[in-house]
Amino acid sequence: MSKVSRRTFLKGSAVLGALAGIGGTASSFKKIKPAKAAGKKKQVFSSCPRNCYDTCSIVTTVEDGTIKFVTGNMNNTYTNGRLCVKGYTYPNYVYSPDRIKYPMRQKERGSGKWERISWDEAYDIIAKKILEIKKEYGTTLPIALNKYSGNFNVLNNAVEGMLSSWGYTTRAQGTPCWPAGIDSQTFDFGAAVANDPEVMVKAKYLIVWGANPAWTSVHSMSIIERAKENGTKIVVIDPIMTDTASKADEYIGIKASTDGALALGMAKYILDHNLHDMEWMKKNSIGYEEYLNYLRNNITVEWASEKTGVPVEVIERLAREYAAAKPAAIWLGYGLQRHTNGGASVRAIDALAAMTGNIGVAGGGANYAQTECYGFNYAVQSAGTPPEGDKAGGDRMLNMNNFPAQVLAINNDPEQIPIKMLWVACRNPIAQDPEASVSYKAFESIDFIVTADLWFNETVKQSDIVLPVSSIFETWGLTASYWHYWVNVNEPAIEPLYESKSDLEIAMGISKRLNELEPGSCTYPTDRSIEEWISNELADDFIKKFGFKTWRDILEKGTAKVEGYEAAWSDGKFRTPSGKYEFLSETCAANGHHALPVYVEEMEVPKDRPIRLFSPHWKYGLHSQFQNLEWMRSIHNEPFVEIHPALAKKKGIEDGDMVRVESEVGYVEVKAKITHTVPKDAVVIYEAWYKEQNFNANFLLKATPSDMGSYATGQAGLAFHDQFVTVEKI
Amino acid sequence: MAKKQKRYAFLINLERCIGCNACTVSCKSFYDLHPSINRRFVRETSELLTGTPKRNYISTSCNHCDRPACATACPTGAYIKLDNGIVKHNQDRCIGCRMCATACPYGVPQFDPVKKKMDKCDMCVDRLEAGEQPICVVSCPLEAIAIVDLNEIDESQVVADLPGFADSSITGSSTRFILPKGTTVVRGGIKSWNTL
Numbered sequence: 051m052s053k054v055s056r057r058t059f060l061k062g063s064a065v066l067g068a069l070a071g072i073g074g075t076a077s078s079f080k081k082i083k084p085a086k087a088a089g090k091k092k093q094v095f096s097s098c099p100r101n102c103y104d105t106c107s108i109v110t111t112v113e114d115g116t117i118k119f120v121t122g123n124m125n126n127t128y129t130n131g132r133l134c135v136k137g138y139t140y141p142n143y144v145y146s147p148d149r150i151k152y153p154m155r156q157k158e159r160g161s162g163k164w165e166r167i168s169w170d171e172a173y174d175i176i177a178k179k180i181l182e183i184k185k186e187y188g189t190t191l192p193i194a195l196n197k198y199s200g201n202f203n204v205l206n207n208a209v210e211g212m213l214s215s216w217g218y219t220t221r222a223q224g225t226p227c228w229p230a231g232i233d234s235q236t237f238d239f240g241a242a243v244a245n246d247p248e249v250m251v252k253a254k255y256l257i258v259w260g261a262n263p264a265w266t267s268v269h270s271m272s273i274i275e276r277a278k279e280n281g282t283k284i285v286v287i288d289p290i291m292t293d294t295a296s297k298a299d300e301y302i303g304i305k306a307s308t309d310g311a312l313a314l315g316m317a318k319y320i321l322d323h324n325l326h327d328m329e330w331m332k333k334n335s336i337g338y339e340e341y342l343n344y345l346r347n348n349i350t351v352e353w354a355s356e357k358t359g360v361p362v363e364v365i366e367r368l369a370r371e372y373a374a375a376k377p378a379a380i381w382l383g384y385g386l387q388r389h390t391n392g393g394a395s396v397r398a399i400d401a402l403a404a405m406t407g408n409i410g411v412a413g414g415g416a417n418y419a420q421t422e423c424y425g426f427n428y429a430v431q432s433a434g435t436p437p438e439g440d441k442a443g444g445d446r447m448l449n450m451n452n453f454p455a456q457v458l459a460i461n462n463d464p465e466q467i468p469i470k471m472l473w474v475a476c477r478n479p480i481a482q483d484p485e486a487s488v489s490y491k492a493f494e495s496i497d498f499i500v501t502a503d504l505w506f507n508e509t510v511k512q513s514d515i516v517l518p519v520s521s522i523f524e525t526w527g528l529t530a531s532y533w534h535y536w537v538n539v540n541e542p543a544i545e546p547l548y549e550s551k552s553d554l555e556i557a558m559g560i561s562k563r564l565n566e567l568e569p570g571s572c573t574y575p576t577d578r579s580i581e582e583w584i585s586n587e588l589a590d591d592f593i594k595k596f597g598f599k600t601w602r603d604i605l606e607k608g609t610a611k612v613e614g615y616e617a618a619w620s621d622g623k624f625r626t627p628s629g630k631y632e633f634l635s636e637t638c639a640a641n642g643h644h645a646l647p648v649y650v651e652e653m654e655v656p657k658d659r660p661i662r663l664f665s666p667h668w669k670y671g672l673h674s675q676f677q678n679l680e681w682m683r684s685i686h687n688e689p690f691v692e693i694h695p696a697l698a699k700k701k702g703i704e705d706g707d708m709v710r711v712e713s714e715v716g717y718v719e720v721k722a723k724i725t726h727t728v729p730k731d732a733v734v735i736y737e738a739w740y741k742e743q744n745f746n747a748n749f750l751l752k753a754t755p756s757d758m759g760s761y762a763t764g765q766a767g768l769a770f771h772d773q774f775v776t777v778e779k780i
Numbered sequence: 781m782a783k784k785q786k787r788y789a790f791l792i793n794l795e796r797c798i799g800c801n802a803c804t805v806s807c808k809s810f811y812d813l814h815p816s817i818n819r820r821f822v823r824e825t826s827e828l829l830t831g832t833p834k835r836n837y838i839s840t841s842c843n844h845c846d847r848p849a850c851a852t853a854c855p856t857g858a859y860i861k862l863d864n865g866i867v868k869h870n871q872d873r874c875i876g877c878r879m880c881a882t883a884c885p886y887g888v889p890q891f892d893p894v895k896k897k898m899d900k901c902d903m904c905v906d907r908l909e910a911g912e913q914p915i916c917v918v919s920c921p922l923e924a925i926a927i928v929d930l931n932e933i934d935e936s937q938v939v940a941d942l943p944g945f946a947d948s949s950i951t952g953s954s955t956r957f958i959l960p961k962g963t964t965v966v967r968g969g970i971k972s973w974n975t976l
Contacts, residue, residue: 119810120809121806130921131918132802132918132919132920133919134800134802135801135804138806142809264798265798265800268798268800271798271921272921272922272923275795291835291965291967292835293798293835295834295963296836296963297798299964300963300964301963302967303965303966361966364966669799670801680815681815685801685805685818
């Protein structure tokens with residue numbers, strides 16, 4: 051927990067915000083002019099704002115004011131006119147009877163006894179509470195915000211701006227997703243900048259390392275299939291034989307959390323056989339001698355084999371193939387860095403790509419993520435500045451990855467300014483935070499909780515007030531990707547349903563009421579239209595990148611590409627202190643890690659809980675979204691745990707049996723699915739929110755931090771995959 | 781010479797199919813089907829389909845059979861086999877008796893609880909006639925579904941039968957599959973993995 055100035059916060063949150071984009075098909079879904087006179091059918095561009103690699107540009111067909119169909123925008127060559135299964139559910143999402151329709155107040159949390167209130171009442175209750183807190187404490191620090199990636203529309207950063215416009219507040223900072231790897235790439239390259247994934251087809255050899263695009267990035271999976279058909283060898287390294295691994299030429303079932311050892315073992319072989327690119331290293335890097343000496347003195351392929359469970363001859367062959375293929379690409383997934391040594395693993399893999407000269411090459415790269423498309427002004431956020439006189443002098447930052455425990459620590463400590471009010475937006479923390487049982491206690495310790503959402507989810511159920519949020523189809527938006535290089539615009543397709551409002555409208559509404567009650571108590575502007583706000587987001591220099599004259603030019607195709615990233619770092623201008631690729635990073639050392647990409651021992655498996663738990667993404671949902679929808683439920687509606695036949699046999703578990711999975715912090719009861727695709731010493735439960743089912747994988751997860759993340763994202767990440775359990779038949 | 785009549789059929793490339801059900805949902809959306817009705821079905825199939833264990837799926841819809849059991853069973857003649865191979869269901873004639881669902885070896889026809897009639901895929905015949913591809917074909921993010929002409933296709937490159945899929949000879953299923961390729965599996969140094 052730390053206090054930071056407003057300035058530091060904005061800087062930090064800019065990085066966080068940046069986390070926040072058959073032939074016949076073209077003609078059938080080409081945008082037709084929104085014909086006001088010629089009929090009642092129109093097509094508009096929408097943009098999927100979910101936290102997803104693919105961040106699709108969507109064409110939405112509207113008839114008589116009703117959304118009839120959504121499909122991919124052909125103008126966006128990454129979206130390629132096609133959506134994923136989640137995207138196709140949007141009409142069901144918009145018109146779901148389960149949507150929250152009105153502002154509501156719950157008589158007692160968890161009771162389900164909701165009463166409809168008006169927006170005026172809601173604003174009044176909330177504004178009075180804010181003023182009451184401010185009066186009592188001389189600061190709004192007792193108000194906390196927990197918001198993240200449920201909606202990455204840039205206009206949703208209004209929520210952060212809204213809280214700042216009240217005063218200094220307490221914030222859930224950081225990101226559960228990718229922080230350790232972001233730190234690693236920041237130490238190595240100066241920033242995470244991946245090659246444009248559309249040129250992945252140019253790779254002669256592609257290692258997908260700890261990513262499952264078949265479920266989480268279907269458009270990249272399509273590119274991988276095309277590459278494979280062109281002769282690219284696809285190797286997938288993962289502890290789980292995922293759907294992506296099932297499509298690979300070769301699958302390497304690595305022991306979890308030992309990815310760094312495999313990368314170092316391969317690098318050692320490459321060095322010993324003089325297959326490395328000394329010229330590239332001399333020209334573009336610092337610390338390579340130290341790195342190569344580390345390999346010479348500390349690493350053997352036999353050691354790497356022992357660590358990873360991958361046979362020596364396989365490591366040698368992978369190393370030979372990877373070094374010989376020019377170019378060879380590595381896609382580093384977020385899974386491999388969700389460990390106590392995850393940041394170190396990413397650095398070791400980066401180094402492997404660098405020592406073979408695969409950096410700055412189209413079809414090469416150590417591709418993790420990019421934030422180059424986030425050229426927004428963040429005007430919705432910076433519009434809110436704390437009014438004069440807040441004695442706190444800065445926001446109080448809590449780690450999003452251990453938010454409930456940190457809230458409780460504050461509220462149990464009489465020396466600290468307590469957290470009295472919580473605002474939740476774009477997030478379902480009870481479903482997504484580790485140690486779900488602690489989440490409930492943390493919520494109990496807070497007097498007043500407001501959640502803005504579309505669904506009566508677990509977090510809403512523990513709130514006092516719920517505000518109905520409109521879907522993206524009912525408002526404006528702008529979304530950028532952290533993977534491909536497109537920025538998508540979102541035009542309103544229909545009028546807001548029921549009494550729903552966007553988060554930005556809510557920010558303005560509360561500001562208005564606050565200033566009515568106490569003039570000057572809130573700085574958030576109330577006089578701008580949503581369209582004005584969106585025009586403020588597209589800075590002049592940003593739209594020039596696209597060759598646009600005005601921001602409205604993006605409405606022509608619904609999407610625009612930031613060019614020039616076929617081969618990230620090809621200019622050799624790294625953003626590190628030295629301006630070079632840093633095999634040896636003083637910055638990394640100064641942040642409490644090793645300067646070199648050395649092996650960091652993996653977490654020890656506890657003897658009493660010897661089974662590793664993975665809780666990765668689910669194909670029919672994105673975190674707590676989508677799986678609750680009726681269309682999705684018609685395909686699948688039952689959580690399960692994947693168990694290897696050998697483990698199942700040992701435990702007397704048969705396919706379909708109910709089992710109890712128990713960790714140090716909780717348990718879940720779930721149906722067993724027997725499959726050869728998971729390791730014998732691990733089980734897999736896919737995290738998701740199932741409507742009206744008593745299931746939450748996060749009851750099992752302990753808030754164990756990953757090694758890195760705090761340098762670039764403000765807070766350490768979470769070791770989601772260093773979780774250990776017992777499994778027993780019920 | 782008269783142009784040879786086309787025999788349309790679905791060709792599913794299982795090497796590309798990731799089992800995501802985008803086909804199922806886009807179809808449901810486009811035709812505004814009752815939420816409980818799926819005109820496409822994606823099922824997990826044997827992990828041992830290609831030898832070493834991996835995740836495999838079969839995506840099918842109506843198989844537009846040469847000898848459609850639905851048509852034989854239907855007491856009102858609601859099913860017709862078109863010259864172009866498509867088995868079309870006429871909901872106006874349907875009385876919702878579900879005889880077709882019982883007869884179909886693939887369990888394809890589904891009962892619409894609102895219309896009280898059966899429902900199944902017609903291969904987007906209206907779209908095909910307008911020169912457009914079916915919705916599942918244009919929606920699949922992996923481009924794993926295609927429409928082929930069985931009079932033109934090289935049958936040696938495809939199969940009509942798969943484990944877990946009723947014998948195509950029963951009703952003359954027209955669906956063809958491209959089989960998935962095997963994946964070399966290296967797992968924890970255990971070479972005899974598939975014997976576990």
